[in-house]
Amino acid sequence: xxxxxxxxxxxxxxxxxxxxxxxxxxxxxxxxxxxxxxxxxxxxxxxxxxxxxxxxxxxxxxxxxxxxxxxxxxxxxxxxxxxxxxxxxxxxxxxxxxxxxxxxxxxxxxxxxxxxxxxxxxxxxxxxxxxxxxxxxxxxxxxxxxxxxxxxxxxxxxxxxxxxxxxxxxxxxxxxxxxxxxxxxxxxxxxxxxxxxxxxxxxxxxxxxxxxxxxxxxxxxxxxxxxxxxxxxxxxxxxxxxxxxxxxxxxxxxxxxxxxxxxxxxxxxxxxxxxxxxxxxxxxxxxxxxxxxxxxxxxxxxxxxxxxxxxxxxxxxxxxxxxxxxxxxxxxxxxxxxxxxxxxxxxxxxxxxxxxxxxxxxxxxxxxxxxxxxxxxxxxxxxxxxxxxxxxxxxxxxxxxxxxxxxxxxxxxxxxxxxxxxxxxxx
Numbered sequence: 001x002x003x004x005x006x007x008x009x010x011x012x013x014x015x016x017x018x019x020x021x022x023x024x025x026x027x028x029x030x031x032x033x034x035x036x037x038x039x040x041x042x043x044x045x046x047x048x049x050x051x052x053x054x055x056x057x058x059x060x061x062x063x064x065x066x067x068x069x070x071x072x073x074x075x076x077x078x079x080x081x082x083x084x085x086x087x088x089x090x091x092x093x094x095x096x097x098x099x100x101x102x103x104x105x106x107x108x109x110x111x112x113x114x115x116x117x118x119x120x121x122x123x124x125x126x127x128x129x130x131x132x133x134x135x136x137x138x139x140x141x142x143x144x145x146x147x148x149x150x151x152x153x154x155x156x157x158x159x160x161x162x163x164x165x166x167x168x169x170x171x172x173x174x175x176x177x178x179x180x181x182x183x184x185x186x187x188x189x190x191x192x193x194x195x196x197x198x199x200x201x202x203x204x205x206x207x208x209x210x211x212x213x214x215x216x217x218x219x220x221x222x223x224x225x226x227x228x229x230x231x232x233x234x235x236x237x238x239x240x241x242x243x244x245x246x247x248x249x250x251x252x253x254x255x256x257x258x259x260x261x262x263x264x265x266x267x268x269x270x271x272x273x274x275x276x277x278x279x280x281x282x283x284x285x286x287x288x289x290x291x292x293x294x295x296x297x298x299x300x301x302x303x304x305x306x307x308x309x310x311x312x313x314x315x316x317x318x319x320x321x322x323x324x325x326x327x328x329x330x331x332x333x334x335x336x337x338x339x340x341x342x343x344x345x346x347x348x349x350x351x352x353x354x355x356x357x358x359x360x361x362x363x364x365x366x367x368x369x370x371x372x373x374x375x376x377x378x379x380x381x382x383x384x385x386x387x388x389x390x391x392x393x394x395x396x397x398x399x400x401x402x403x404x405x406x407x408x409x410x411x412x413x414x415x416x417x418x419x420x421x422x423x424x425x426x427x
Contacts, residue, residue: 001035003135004424005128007152008143009117011040012057015050015313017229017251017342021169022143023056024232024413025420030060032421037061037137039128041068041120048287052312066127068120071112110187114172114194118148125155132162139424141206143167145175150198157201163427166202169229171212174335195219203427206420209363211338227419228367229342230411231349234314239322244281245396246306247355247389248323250316251343253284255291256331259357261379263299265386269393270301276393280304285311285319320350324401325392328368330358332379340364345411348373353392353403357385373405 006026010018026036036058042065057063112118132140140162142153150166157164172195173188183191199205199220206225207213213224247266270277282296284307296302311319320326326347330336340363347354348367354374358365365376377385395401409415 001030001033002139002424003035003037003137004029005037005039005132005137005140006143007039007124007128007140007149009041009044009146009149010046011038012053013049013051014044014046015048015053015310018145018169019050019053020232020313020342021167021229023053024230025417026061027056027058027232028414028417029421030058031414032418034421034424035060035062037064037135039064039066039124041066041117043067045070048310050312052314064131066120066124068117070119071107071116105182110182110184113187113190114151115146115148117146118151121148121151121155124152125159128152128156129159132156132160137162139163139165139427141165141167143169144172145170147172147195147198150202151194154198154201164202165204165206165423165427166198167206168212168216169208171215171335171338172198174215174338204423206423209338209340211363215338225419225423227416228340228411229345230413230416231345231408232413234317234346239318242281242283242322242324244324245276245279245393246281246283246323247325247327248283248285248319249327249329250285250320250347251341252286253288253292253329254331255289256333257329258292258295259329259379260295260299261377261382261385262327262329262357263295263301265382265389266301266304267299268386269390270304273390273393275397276390279393279396281306283308283319283323285309285316317346317350320346320352323352324396325389326350326352326354326374328354328356328358328364328374330356330362330364332359334359337362340367344368348403348405348408348411351402351405353401355385355388355392371405371407373403373408 006022008022026038029036038061140153142149144150153164153166156162173191196219199216202222204223205216206227208228210226213226216224282301282305284305287310296305328341328344330339337359344364348371354368356368356374356376360378368374368376375388392401
Protein backbone atom coordinates (compact mmCIF):
# COMPACT_ATOMS: atom_id res chain seq x y z
CA UNK A 1 0.00 0.00 0.00
CA UNK A 2 1.07 3.59 -0.62
CA UNK A 3 1.88 5.45 2.57
CA UNK A 4 0.24 8.81 3.26
CA UNK A 5 1.31 10.90 6.25
CA UNK A 6 -1.59 12.73 7.91
CA UNK A 7 -0.65 15.60 10.21
CA UNK A 8 -3.53 16.54 12.49
CA UNK A 9 -4.01 17.94 15.98
CA UNK A 10 -7.46 16.60 16.82
CA UNK A 11 -7.50 12.81 17.04
CA UNK A 12 -8.80 10.39 19.70
CA UNK A 13 -8.92 10.67 22.65
CA UNK A 14 -9.96 14.19 21.59
CA UNK A 15 -13.71 14.61 21.39
CA UNK A 16 -15.84 17.07 19.45
CA UNK A 17 -16.54 17.58 15.75
CA UNK A 18 -12.96 18.29 14.66
CA UNK A 19 -11.97 14.67 15.28
CA UNK A 20 -14.43 12.85 13.06
CA UNK A 21 -13.20 13.88 9.60
CA UNK A 22 -9.73 12.30 9.76
CA UNK A 23 -10.68 9.53 12.15
CA UNK A 24 -13.03 8.25 9.44
CA UNK A 25 -10.71 8.93 6.49
CA UNK A 26 -8.07 6.91 8.32
CA UNK A 27 -10.62 4.14 8.89
CA UNK A 28 -11.40 3.73 5.19
CA UNK A 29 -8.16 4.69 3.38
CA UNK A 30 -6.75 1.12 3.60
CA UNK A 31 -9.78 -0.07 1.60
CA UNK A 32 -8.51 2.07 -1.27
CA UNK A 33 -4.86 1.03 -1.15
CA UNK A 34 -3.40 3.63 1.21
CA UNK A 35 -1.52 3.06 4.47
CA UNK A 36 -2.39 5.97 6.83
CA UNK A 37 0.44 7.22 9.02
CA UNK A 38 -1.02 9.67 11.53
CA UNK A 39 1.17 12.28 13.26
CA UNK A 40 -0.42 13.76 16.40
CA UNK A 41 0.71 15.50 19.60
CA UNK A 42 1.75 13.29 22.50
CA UNK A 43 0.53 15.60 25.28
CA UNK A 44 -2.19 17.85 23.76
CA UNK A 45 -4.49 20.24 25.59
CA UNK A 46 -7.82 18.99 24.31
CA UNK A 47 -10.83 21.03 25.50
CA UNK A 48 -13.01 17.92 25.06
CA UNK A 49 -11.96 14.30 25.65
CA UNK A 50 -13.90 11.24 24.51
CA UNK A 51 -11.98 8.09 25.40
CA UNK A 52 -14.56 5.90 23.64
CA UNK A 53 -13.33 7.17 20.26
CA UNK A 54 -9.93 5.50 20.77
CA UNK A 55 -11.52 2.14 19.95
CA UNK A 56 -12.52 3.52 16.52
CA UNK A 57 -8.94 4.10 15.35
CA UNK A 58 -8.14 1.73 12.50
CA UNK A 59 -5.79 -1.08 13.51
CA UNK A 60 -4.17 -0.62 10.09
CA UNK A 61 -3.06 2.93 10.93
CA UNK A 62 0.43 3.78 12.15
CA UNK A 63 0.24 6.41 14.90
CA UNK A 64 3.24 8.67 15.62
CA UNK A 65 3.25 11.03 18.60
CA UNK A 66 5.55 13.96 19.35
CA UNK A 67 5.49 16.21 22.41
CA UNK A 68 3.94 19.64 22.03
CA UNK A 69 4.40 22.83 24.05
CA UNK A 70 1.16 24.79 24.35
CA UNK A 71 0.50 28.12 26.12
CA UNK A 72 -2.93 26.96 27.28
CA UNK A 73 -1.25 24.92 30.00
CA UNK A 74 0.46 28.03 31.40
CA UNK A 75 -2.63 30.20 30.96
CA UNK A 76 -4.77 27.72 32.88
CA UNK A 77 -2.74 28.55 36.00
CA UNK A 78 -4.58 31.88 35.98
CA UNK A 79 -8.01 30.66 34.87
CA UNK A 80 -8.49 27.06 33.82
CA UNK A 81 -12.17 27.55 32.94
CA UNK A 82 -11.62 30.60 30.73
CA UNK A 83 -8.70 29.09 28.80
CA UNK A 84 -10.62 25.86 28.26
CA UNK A 85 -13.57 27.78 26.81
CA UNK A 86 -11.37 29.93 24.54
CA UNK A 87 -9.42 26.91 23.31
CA UNK A 88 -12.72 25.21 22.40
CA UNK A 89 -13.98 28.26 20.51
CA UNK A 90 -16.43 29.62 23.09
CA UNK A 91 -15.52 33.30 22.98
CA UNK A 92 -17.76 35.82 24.81
CA UNK A 93 -19.04 38.86 22.92
CA UNK A 94 -16.69 41.85 23.08
CA UNK A 95 -19.00 43.74 25.46
CA UNK A 96 -19.05 40.84 27.93
CA UNK A 97 -15.35 39.96 27.90
CA UNK A 98 -13.55 40.29 31.22
CA UNK A 99 -10.13 41.92 31.39
CA UNK A 100 -8.54 38.46 31.68
CA UNK A 101 -10.44 37.22 28.61
CA UNK A 102 -9.40 40.28 26.62
CA UNK A 103 -5.78 39.71 27.65
CA UNK A 104 -5.86 36.00 26.74
CA UNK A 105 -7.40 36.79 23.34
CA UNK A 106 -4.84 39.52 22.60
CA UNK A 107 -1.96 37.18 23.50
CA UNK A 108 -3.52 34.33 21.51
CA UNK A 109 -4.06 36.53 18.44
CA UNK A 110 -0.87 38.58 18.40
CA UNK A 111 1.88 36.48 19.98
CA UNK A 112 0.91 33.05 18.67
CA UNK A 113 0.42 33.31 14.91
CA UNK A 114 -1.44 31.64 13.40
CA UNK A 115 -2.54 29.92 16.64
CA UNK A 116 -1.47 28.57 19.99
CA UNK A 117 -0.02 25.36 18.51
CA UNK A 118 2.63 27.17 16.48
CA UNK A 119 5.40 26.06 18.87
CA UNK A 120 4.90 22.51 17.56
CA UNK A 121 5.93 23.49 14.02
CA UNK A 122 9.75 23.58 14.33
CA UNK A 123 10.24 20.30 16.27
CA UNK A 124 7.71 18.56 14.02
CA UNK A 125 9.50 19.61 10.85
CA UNK A 126 12.83 18.41 12.24
CA UNK A 127 11.37 15.06 13.26
CA UNK A 128 9.23 14.45 10.16
CA UNK A 129 11.92 15.42 7.67
CA UNK A 130 13.93 12.44 8.86
CA UNK A 131 10.92 10.14 9.30
CA UNK A 132 9.66 10.78 5.75
CA UNK A 133 13.05 9.98 4.24
CA UNK A 134 13.50 6.79 6.28
CA UNK A 135 9.99 5.48 5.56
CA UNK A 136 9.66 6.31 1.85
CA UNK A 137 6.66 8.60 2.26
CA UNK A 138 5.76 10.60 -0.84
CA UNK A 139 2.48 12.21 0.25
CA UNK A 140 1.58 14.35 3.29
CA UNK A 141 -1.73 15.89 4.31
CA UNK A 142 -2.07 18.66 6.87
CA UNK A 143 -5.45 19.36 8.44
CA UNK A 144 -6.46 22.65 10.06
CA UNK A 145 -7.55 24.29 12.19
CA UNK A 146 -5.26 24.68 13.99
CA UNK A 147 -3.77 26.21 10.85
CA UNK A 148 -0.26 26.15 12.30
CA UNK A 149 -0.21 22.53 11.14
CA UNK A 150 -0.21 23.81 7.57
CA UNK A 151 3.09 25.52 8.38
CA UNK A 152 4.54 22.06 9.05
CA UNK A 153 3.50 21.06 5.53
CA UNK A 154 4.80 24.34 4.10
CA UNK A 155 8.27 23.94 5.61
CA UNK A 156 8.51 20.25 4.71
CA UNK A 157 7.55 21.10 1.13
CA UNK A 158 10.30 23.72 1.02
CA UNK A 159 12.92 21.33 2.43
CA UNK A 160 12.28 17.97 0.77
CA UNK A 161 10.66 16.41 -2.26
CA UNK A 162 7.16 15.50 -1.09
CA UNK A 163 3.61 15.99 -2.38
CA UNK A 164 1.42 18.04 -0.03
CA UNK A 165 -2.34 18.46 0.37
CA UNK A 166 -3.61 21.17 2.73
CA UNK A 167 -7.02 20.27 4.15
CA UNK A 168 -9.11 23.16 5.49
CA UNK A 169 -11.93 21.95 7.72
CA UNK A 170 -12.68 25.65 8.29
CA UNK A 171 -11.46 28.83 6.57
CA UNK A 172 -8.44 30.69 7.95
CA UNK A 173 -8.63 34.50 7.99
CA UNK A 174 -12.37 34.67 7.29
CA UNK A 175 -13.53 32.27 10.00
CA UNK A 176 -16.07 33.80 12.37
CA UNK A 177 -13.94 34.01 15.53
CA UNK A 178 -10.96 35.63 13.73
CA UNK A 179 -12.34 39.12 14.40
CA UNK A 180 -12.54 38.33 18.12
CA UNK A 181 -8.78 37.81 18.46
CA UNK A 182 -8.03 41.55 18.86
CA UNK A 183 -5.38 41.43 16.13
CA UNK A 184 -2.99 44.30 15.55
CA UNK A 185 -2.55 45.43 11.94
CA UNK A 186 0.80 43.68 11.72
CA UNK A 187 -0.63 40.43 13.15
CA UNK A 188 -3.54 40.53 10.69
CA UNK A 189 -1.10 41.02 7.79
CA UNK A 190 1.02 38.11 8.99
CA UNK A 191 -2.03 35.84 9.04
CA UNK A 192 -2.83 36.87 5.45
CA UNK A 193 0.78 36.30 4.37
CA UNK A 194 0.95 32.83 5.89
CA UNK A 195 -2.43 31.90 4.44
CA UNK A 196 -1.24 32.97 0.98
CA UNK A 197 2.01 31.02 1.29
CA UNK A 198 0.17 27.85 2.25
CA UNK A 199 -2.45 28.18 -0.47
CA UNK A 200 0.14 28.85 -3.16
CA UNK A 201 2.69 26.22 -2.11
CA UNK A 202 0.51 23.18 -1.45
CA UNK A 203 0.09 20.90 -4.45
CA UNK A 204 -3.62 20.66 -3.79
CA UNK A 205 -6.19 22.20 -1.44
CA UNK A 206 -9.12 20.42 0.18
CA UNK A 207 -12.09 22.36 1.56
CA UNK A 208 -15.45 21.36 3.01
CA UNK A 209 -17.73 23.83 1.20
CA UNK A 210 -18.29 25.46 -2.18
CA UNK A 211 -18.09 28.95 -0.70
CA UNK A 212 -14.64 28.31 0.77
CA UNK A 213 -13.51 26.97 -2.60
CA UNK A 214 -14.68 30.17 -4.33
CA UNK A 215 -12.99 32.28 -1.65
CA UNK A 216 -9.67 30.43 -2.02
CA UNK A 217 -9.80 30.49 -5.83
CA UNK A 218 -9.36 34.25 -5.58
CA UNK A 219 -6.13 33.67 -3.64
CA UNK A 220 -4.43 30.81 -5.50
CA UNK A 221 -4.31 29.08 -8.90
CA UNK A 222 -3.69 25.71 -7.21
CA UNK A 223 -6.37 23.02 -7.70
CA UNK A 224 -9.05 23.01 -5.01
CA UNK A 225 -11.41 20.11 -4.27
CA UNK A 226 -14.54 20.07 -2.12
CA UNK A 227 -14.93 17.04 0.11
CA UNK A 228 -17.57 17.71 2.72
CA UNK A 229 -17.78 16.05 6.09
CA UNK A 230 -20.17 13.13 6.29
CA UNK A 231 -21.77 10.38 8.31
CA UNK A 232 -20.65 6.89 9.21
CA UNK A 233 -22.62 3.74 9.97
CA UNK A 234 -23.13 3.78 13.74
CA UNK A 235 -23.85 0.52 15.57
CA UNK A 236 -26.48 2.00 17.88
CA UNK A 237 -29.83 0.37 18.51
CA UNK A 238 -32.57 2.74 17.43
CA UNK A 239 -33.82 4.28 20.70
CA UNK A 240 -37.39 5.06 21.67
CA UNK A 241 -38.33 8.63 20.79
CA UNK A 242 -38.56 11.23 23.56
CA UNK A 243 -41.95 11.36 25.24
CA UNK A 244 -41.76 15.15 25.18
CA UNK A 245 -41.76 17.33 22.04
CA UNK A 246 -38.01 17.82 22.32
CA UNK A 247 -36.01 20.32 20.28
CA UNK A 248 -32.37 19.31 20.66
CA UNK A 249 -29.22 21.29 19.95
CA UNK A 250 -26.18 19.02 19.92
CA UNK A 251 -22.66 20.47 19.95
CA UNK A 252 -21.06 23.72 21.11
CA UNK A 253 -23.59 26.54 21.42
CA UNK A 254 -21.38 29.60 20.94
CA UNK A 255 -22.22 33.13 22.08
CA UNK A 256 -22.62 34.47 18.55
CA UNK A 257 -25.02 31.66 17.63
CA UNK A 258 -27.78 33.22 19.69
CA UNK A 259 -31.04 32.72 17.73
CA UNK A 260 -33.28 35.25 19.41
CA UNK A 261 -35.97 34.66 16.77
CA UNK A 262 -36.13 31.03 17.92
CA UNK A 263 -36.44 31.98 21.59
CA UNK A 264 -39.16 34.52 20.70
CA UNK A 265 -41.07 32.01 18.55
CA UNK A 266 -40.95 29.41 21.31
CA UNK A 267 -42.04 31.95 23.92
CA UNK A 268 -45.07 32.88 21.80
CA UNK A 269 -46.01 29.25 21.15
CA UNK A 270 -45.88 28.51 24.89
CA UNK A 271 -48.12 31.49 25.67
CA UNK A 272 -50.60 30.74 22.89
CA UNK A 273 -50.82 26.96 23.21
CA UNK A 274 -51.20 25.29 26.63
CA UNK A 275 -50.66 21.84 25.09
CA UNK A 276 -47.38 22.97 23.54
CA UNK A 277 -46.32 24.38 26.91
CA UNK A 278 -47.06 21.02 28.51
CA UNK A 279 -45.20 18.93 25.94
CA UNK A 280 -42.21 21.11 25.02
CA UNK A 281 -38.59 20.42 26.06
CA UNK A 282 -35.40 22.18 24.94
CA UNK A 283 -32.43 19.81 25.08
CA UNK A 284 -28.92 21.26 25.11
CA UNK A 285 -26.14 18.72 24.61
CA UNK A 286 -22.57 20.01 24.61
CA UNK A 287 -20.83 23.15 25.83
CA UNK A 288 -23.22 26.12 26.07
CA UNK A 289 -22.08 29.73 26.51
CA UNK A 290 -23.43 31.91 29.30
CA UNK A 291 -24.88 34.33 26.73
CA UNK A 292 -27.08 31.58 25.32
CA UNK A 293 -28.33 30.53 28.74
CA UNK A 294 -28.98 34.18 29.67
CA UNK A 295 -31.04 34.70 26.50
CA UNK A 296 -33.06 31.55 27.19
CA UNK A 297 -33.80 32.84 30.69
CA UNK A 298 -34.68 36.29 29.29
CA UNK A 299 -37.46 34.70 27.20
CA UNK A 300 -38.58 32.66 30.23
CA UNK A 301 -37.70 29.35 28.62
CA UNK A 302 -35.25 28.16 31.27
CA UNK A 303 -37.78 25.90 33.00
CA UNK A 304 -38.14 23.95 29.75
CA UNK A 305 -34.40 23.34 29.40
CA UNK A 306 -32.73 19.98 29.85
CA UNK A 307 -29.03 20.91 29.84
CA UNK A 308 -27.08 17.64 29.57
CA UNK A 309 -23.62 19.10 28.99
CA UNK A 310 -20.98 17.22 27.02
CA UNK A 311 -21.67 13.54 26.32
CA UNK A 312 -19.69 10.95 24.37
CA UNK A 313 -20.04 10.80 20.60
CA UNK A 314 -22.00 7.55 20.91
CA UNK A 315 -24.42 9.14 23.39
CA UNK A 316 -24.78 12.20 21.13
CA UNK A 317 -25.78 9.95 18.21
CA UNK A 318 -28.37 8.26 20.43
CA UNK A 319 -29.82 11.64 21.44
CA UNK A 320 -30.01 12.67 17.79
CA UNK A 321 -32.14 9.63 17.02
CA UNK A 322 -34.25 10.01 20.16
CA UNK A 323 -35.10 13.73 19.92
CA UNK A 324 -38.20 14.87 18.08
CA UNK A 325 -36.58 17.81 16.22
CA UNK A 326 -32.90 18.73 15.77
CA UNK A 327 -31.66 22.33 15.88
CA UNK A 328 -28.81 23.55 13.69
CA UNK A 329 -27.77 27.15 14.35
CA UNK A 330 -25.06 29.14 12.56
CA UNK A 331 -23.86 32.70 13.19
CA UNK A 332 -25.72 35.34 11.19
CA UNK A 333 -22.71 36.63 9.24
CA UNK A 334 -21.34 36.59 5.70
CA UNK A 335 -18.22 34.90 7.07
CA UNK A 336 -20.21 31.84 8.15
CA UNK A 337 -21.97 31.12 4.86
CA UNK A 338 -19.22 28.62 4.04
CA UNK A 339 -19.49 26.74 7.34
CA UNK A 340 -21.13 23.32 7.05
CA UNK A 341 -21.28 21.93 10.60
CA UNK A 342 -20.01 18.38 10.76
CA UNK A 343 -22.99 17.30 12.84
CA UNK A 344 -25.33 18.14 9.93
CA UNK A 345 -24.54 14.85 8.22
CA UNK A 346 -25.17 12.80 11.35
CA UNK A 347 -28.38 14.77 11.84
CA UNK A 348 -29.45 13.86 8.29
CA UNK A 349 -29.32 10.10 8.87
CA UNK A 350 -31.12 10.26 12.22
CA UNK A 351 -34.57 10.35 10.53
CA UNK A 352 -35.44 13.35 12.68
CA UNK A 353 -36.40 16.65 11.00
CA UNK A 354 -33.92 19.52 11.19
CA UNK A 355 -34.77 23.13 11.95
CA UNK A 356 -31.81 25.19 10.73
CA UNK A 357 -31.17 28.91 11.17
CA UNK A 358 -28.34 30.79 9.48
CA UNK A 359 -27.35 33.55 7.05
CA UNK A 360 -28.88 33.89 3.60
CA UNK A 361 -27.21 31.68 0.95
CA UNK A 362 -25.58 29.36 3.49
CA UNK A 363 -23.96 26.30 1.93
CA UNK A 364 -25.62 23.99 4.45
CA UNK A 365 -29.08 25.30 3.51
CA UNK A 366 -28.64 23.86 0.03
CA UNK A 367 -27.70 20.45 1.47
CA UNK A 368 -30.69 20.34 3.83
CA UNK A 369 -33.06 21.31 1.03
CA UNK A 370 -31.65 18.91 -1.58
CA UNK A 371 -31.74 15.95 0.83
CA UNK A 372 -35.23 16.75 2.16
CA UNK A 373 -33.98 16.47 5.74
CA UNK A 374 -35.38 19.67 7.23
CA UNK A 375 -36.18 23.34 6.79
CA UNK A 376 -33.85 26.34 6.72
CA UNK A 377 -34.66 29.85 7.97
CA UNK A 378 -32.79 33.14 7.94
CA UNK A 379 -32.70 35.36 11.00
CA UNK A 380 -35.59 37.54 9.79
CA UNK A 381 -38.12 34.74 9.27
CA UNK A 382 -39.60 34.39 12.76
CA UNK A 383 -43.19 33.86 11.68
CA UNK A 384 -42.25 31.14 9.19
CA UNK A 385 -40.06 29.51 11.82
CA UNK A 386 -42.88 29.62 14.37
CA UNK A 387 -45.35 28.11 11.89
CA UNK A 388 -42.92 25.29 11.05
CA UNK A 389 -42.34 24.38 14.69
CA UNK A 390 -46.11 24.33 15.24
CA UNK A 391 -46.53 22.08 12.19
CA UNK A 392 -43.90 19.70 13.53
CA UNK A 393 -45.66 19.75 16.90
CA UNK A 394 -48.96 18.78 15.29
CA UNK A 395 -47.21 15.92 13.48
CA UNK A 396 -45.76 14.89 16.84
CA UNK A 397 -49.25 14.75 18.35
CA UNK A 398 -50.32 12.45 15.53
CA UNK A 399 -47.18 10.28 15.91
CA UNK A 400 -46.25 11.10 12.31
CA UNK A 401 -43.18 13.24 12.88
CA UNK A 402 -40.07 12.07 11.01
CA UNK A 403 -37.91 13.16 8.09
CA UNK A 404 -37.92 11.56 4.64
CA UNK A 405 -34.33 11.95 3.36
CA UNK A 406 -33.19 11.40 -0.20
CA UNK A 407 -29.72 11.05 -1.76
CA UNK A 408 -27.75 10.67 1.47
CA UNK A 409 -25.34 8.00 0.21
CA UNK A 410 -23.09 10.63 -1.39
CA UNK A 411 -22.23 11.85 2.12
CA UNK A 412 -21.25 8.47 3.59
CA UNK A 413 -17.72 8.47 5.02
CA UNK A 414 -16.66 5.56 2.84
CA UNK A 415 -17.91 7.27 -0.32
CA UNK A 416 -16.11 10.49 0.64
CA UNK A 417 -12.91 8.53 1.29
CA UNK A 418 -13.16 7.07 -2.21
CA UNK A 419 -13.20 10.67 -3.51
CA UNK A 420 -10.10 11.43 -1.44
CA UNK A 421 -8.37 8.32 -2.78
CA UNK A 422 -9.03 9.43 -6.38
CA UNK A 423 -7.31 12.73 -5.61
CA UNK A 424 -4.35 11.00 -3.95
CA UNK A 425 -3.93 8.82 -7.03
CA UNK A 426 -3.68 11.84 -9.33
CA UNK A 427 -0.86 13.60 -7.48
